[in-house]
Amino acid sequence: MNAPAQPLPFLKGHGTENDFVIVPDPDGRLDLSAAAVARLCDRRAGIGGDGLLRVVRSAAHPEAAAMADEAEWFMDYRNSDGSVAEMCGNGVRVFARYLERAGLAEPGDLAVATRAGIRRVHLAKSNPDGTPGDVTVHMGRALLPPGEVTVTVGERSWPARNVNMGNPHAVAFVADLAHAGKLFDAPLVSPADAYPSGVNVEFVVDRGPRHVALRVHERGSGETRSCGTGACAVMVAAARRDGVDPAVTGSPARYTVDVPGGRLRIAEHPDGTVEMTGPAVIVAEGVIDPHWLATAN
Numbered sequence: 001m002n003a004p005a006q007p008l009p010f011l012k013g014h015g016t017e018n019d020f021v022i023v024p025d026p027d028g029r030l031d032l033s034a035a036a037v038a039r040l041c042d043r044r045a046g047i048g049g050d051g052l053l054r055v056v057r058s059a060a061h062p063e064a065a066a067m068a069d070e071a072e073w074f075m076d077y078r079n080s081d082g083s084v085a086e087m088c089g090n091g092v093r094v095f096a097r098y099l100e101r102a103g104l105a106e107p108g109d110l111a112v113a114t115r116a117g118i119r120r121v122h123l124a125k126s127n128p129d130g131t132p133g134d135v136t137v138h139m140g141r142a143l144l145p146p147g148e149v150t151v152t153v154g155e156r157s158w159p160a161r162n163v164n165m166g167n168p169h170a171v172a173f174v175a176d177l178a179h180a181g182k183l184f185d186a187p188l189v190s191p192a193d194a195y196p197s198g199v200n201v202e203f204v205v206d207r208g209p210r211h212v213a214l215r216v217h218e219r220g221s222g223e224t225r226s227c228g229t230g231a232c233a234v235m236v237a238a239a240r241r242d243g244v245d246p247a248v249t250g251s252p253a254r255y256t257v258d259v260p261g262g263r264l265r266i267a268e269h270p271d272g273t274v275e276m277t278g279p280a281v282i283v284a285e286g287v288i289d290p291h292w293l294a295t296a297n
Ligand SMILES: N[C@@H](CCC[C@H](N)C(=O)O)C(=O)O
Pocket: 018, 051, 079, 084, 085, 086, 087, 088, 089, 090, 091, 167, 168, 200, 218, 219, 220, 221, 224, 226, 227, 228, 229, 230
């Protein structure tokens, strides 16, 4: 990266325990290399996180300048290996929470620019006990490319649904979440050309009527405690499996999706848009030693 002359401020936050290093960079001055991101996200040698959220004014970022009229802030999301992803559902909630904490947004509605387009967010007011309110994100429409894919872990294989929530997912319904094994390695997904840029894989079990639970292996991050886009992909796949299509029934479908790190509430509306509600927490803030970070390259 271009090392900043001054210590670099950061915050740490999570949404249902999908955790992020947050780097405010309003004027887009930082050029964070993949190695620098991986170093910041390293849980032993760095701060630690499943990913990194760089907070940049849309007008100051070439990928977001066209959205600047509608969304002042761009979420530059990176996976913990430094790779770039189009969208991060838990990340958008945490990003909005950061803006609120920094006095850059008020409770209520705001728009966030992402590589998958603009996401509209609602920050609820604080709860009566002073804890932060939940955050709702309008996640756009799920795309369901035709054709089945297969997910394999060790000796076990499952048919899976290809769902795109701005980023790619393969959703497999399984008898037991333990059947996914330790998930140290990425599951095999075939045919490989279904996902030319890699894929996030969700394993899903039923918990009750319109209530499911998942484990996820994320592209670029490994197994995480939650994935917001993944939970939305799972909700839509579960609804179709259950014979529920809001475009046909004319009323929203609402599912509870449990993740290892908590619970998300997800609705699909008759116009096909998906809405996710869940927590977003900032846990710490500090400064990064620029000399340490410069050695990442
Ligand atoms: N944890 C995220 C998804 C982050 C991106 C993903 N690993 C990818 O590469 O597509 C979420 O909450 O959606």
